[in-house]
Structures are given as C-alpha cells and as structure tokens.
Amino acid sequence: MQRFEGRVALVTGASRGIGFAIAQRLVAEGASVVLTGRKQDTLDAAVATLTAEHGADRVLAVAGKVDDPEHRTAAIAATLERFGRLDHLVNNAGINPVYGPVLEIDLTALHKILAVNVVAALEWTRDAVAAGLGAGGGASVLSTASAAGLAASPGIAAYGVSKAALMNLTAQLAVELAPRVRVNAVAPAVVRTRLGAALYEGREQQVAARYPLGRIGEPVDVAGPAAFLLSDDAAWVTGQTLVIDGGASVAPTG
Template structure:
C-alpha cells in the first residue's frame, strides 16, 4: 500500500483523468479529498473512489469551482476537518472551458474571452491550492505536489492559449520545486492525447493524427496518467522534483 495513511486532494476528480488518479491513490491506501465543478460528475467520481477505497468514509467530496478562492478555502477546510493534514496535492483540473472553445484558432482570430478562460482554468487553481496547502507541508517537512502540463507547452498552431497556459504550469512547477525544497516534491506530467473531454473537442481527425505520431501507435488512457501520478506522489518518487514528465507514447515537446 504505497499511500497508506496519506491524505491526497485531487481536483478535476469528476473527469476521466482526475477520477483515474483519485481511484489509483485510493487503491493504494490514501484517504481522498476530491472536487469537480460539476456536481453530477463529482458524484460519479465519489462512487468510483469509495469503491476503490473500500469505504465511503475515506472520501470527502465537495463541488468546487477551483478558480474561486473562497470555494477552495472551504474545500481545504472540509478535508482537514475530516482527515487532518493533507500531504498530497494532485492538481488535475485544466484544459479548455467548453463554452469558450470552438476548435483550433490562430491567435489573431482568438477571442479574449477564450484566452482569459483558458489561463484561468489552467493556472488559477494551482495558485490557490499551493498557497493554502504548502505552508502546512513545509511545517510538517513532507509534501507532494503534482500538476498537469501538456506536450503542447512548447507551442502548437491553433492552440496558443492552451500552450501558453501549460507552459505556465511547467514554469510554476519548476519554480515551486525550488521554493518549497527540500521537503516538498513538486512535479508535473505532460500528457499526450489522453481519452478525455479534450480529445472529444479535438475531433476524430486530429485524434488520428496524434495516434500516428505516437511511437506506440495508440492514444493514452487515463490510467496511464494515474499510474505515473502514483509513482511521483508516493515515496518511490522521492528523489524526483522539478521535472516535467511527458506521458505521451513517445511524442516529445518540440518547437
């Protein structure tokens, strides 16, 4: 049980990737504080995590807009009231805000609303959560923080907003690794194309392009991310910090 007696907070736990991460942590003994902006998706995530944990008592689920400070404060308080210290943060929430995304768009044609929404979704939750959780991690001398960047952080035509936001996540990850050293490990996963809602937004033609670019000739599964997250957030990954790890079937970030 690689996470026995640990408490992990997982954002985006109603989505395929966040749910897979939360379930994997629960299978390895962690107690979970999970959140999603959708109450319906969160309820599904809560059921899945409770089943993986073998007990509903090992899960706190609270619908939260992770971009809003007050709601994040309530989430952290609820987790601490139930379990005490939160040692692990897996900040999985990110991607595009669907109401602003209408497919690939060059920067000169992109709306300001889409740009702002993408920046907010990918960067604001980490800002709030690290400020609220890291001080206690430093005081306790132990902590694991995992962010989600993307192989597109080096840039890709048609997604300037997403690439810039994920580059920001990568930079934030490395900065936090320096600022929170030596007792808090901070890393990020840079996924390729994983079977999530972002894949549906890209459409089947673009999905096929990414599949062919992969050396493994397949798209990624949420469990591919979850297994990597488990390694980085457990003591097995204790000598790794400040890294942006591609989990992409061999597609590497490149300009």
C-alpha cells in the same frame, strides 16, 4: 505496505478523466482522497465508484469552481476537518474553451484559461502549504500540464501557452518549497477524455499513427506516472515535468 497508506491527497478536477484516474490510483494505493469538480452529481458518481471499488470510507467530494477562492478555502478546510491532514495536492483541473490561432483569440477567454490553468494552481499550492502541507514528511504537489506546452501547438495555442506557464511554475515552486515539499508535473499528449475529444474524435487512427506506441493515451496511462511522482519512490525528484505521450514529442512531425 502501500505507498499512500495514512496519506491524504486532494485532487482538483477529479470527477472524470485524468483527475479521476489519478484519484482512483491513489485510493487503490491506500490514500484518503478529496475530489473536487464543478458538478455535484458527477462528483457523487465518482465517489460512489471509488467507495464501491475499495469498500473504504476514504473518499470525500467538494463541489465548486477551481478558480473560486471560496471553494478553494472550503475544500482545504473540509479536507482537514475530515482527514486531519494534507500530504499531496494534485492541480489537475484545466480548461480548453477555445480553438484557433493565438493572434485571433478572444482575450476574455485567454484570461480565463490562464486563471484556471495557471493562477489557480499557484493559489491552491500556496493555500495548501499554509494549511500544513509539508508539515509532515513526504509531501508533494503534482500539476497536470500538457505536451501542448512543450512546443507550438497549432489549434490549441492558448492552452499550450498556459501549460508552458504551468511547467515553469512547477520549477519555481519546487525551488521555493524545497526541501519540505516536492513539486512536479506530468505532460500528457492526447488522452481519451472529454477535454481531449476534439483532438481525436472521428480521426483517432490518423492521430494514433503519429505516436510511436501506436495509440492515443488513456487516463490510466497518466495515473501510474502521477502516483510515482507523488510517492516516496520519487523522493529526490522535484521541479520536473514528466512527458507521457507514447513517444509523440520525440517523433518527427509531418
């Protein structure tokens, strides 16, 4: 018996990177999965890959912006129409458009970061629950936070602020949605993705040396923990953020 057989999951920001790795893992473990992302062509490629890997007609893509209410409504409606239910929501889509000190940040950019990384997660969760997530047993929500939200993160300060808020939102939602829906988060450190590239490209060895496990993360490193937290194996885990960072956050800095 696979952990996600008969279950339906929706993963935002799933055309590549961590979101794709999570979707791939859920499909491999039996779930039907709806992927969202901004671009139809990269989404189509993701769907083709997953369909080819599993020869299964269990994958659907809906293109749109994660902070667009119409897209959100359409994606949830498409999920119910195609698969008839929604058991798991993965708030994975996130942006990091600016670098530099938080005191110098462009406020329009800051509002955009918070809209996508925090407010959208709340709205997707609210609407998913309204659409029936939690009506059956075993429902869960997972958000992709970041180790950048655990402490000061020079250079990506605004991103860190948004991810700290997302972790607290996780705890708030866990308490409010208990006992029907479990809500947890993962907090990865630097992972080999397009979003993370600026943090390691050209100096990967130097970055990896700061990690006790001696390497930066790969998207698949996040998929295993994500699947665990979404599954019934974590049936008594809620409100938690699981740090996935090769030990970086407990190692001394400098």
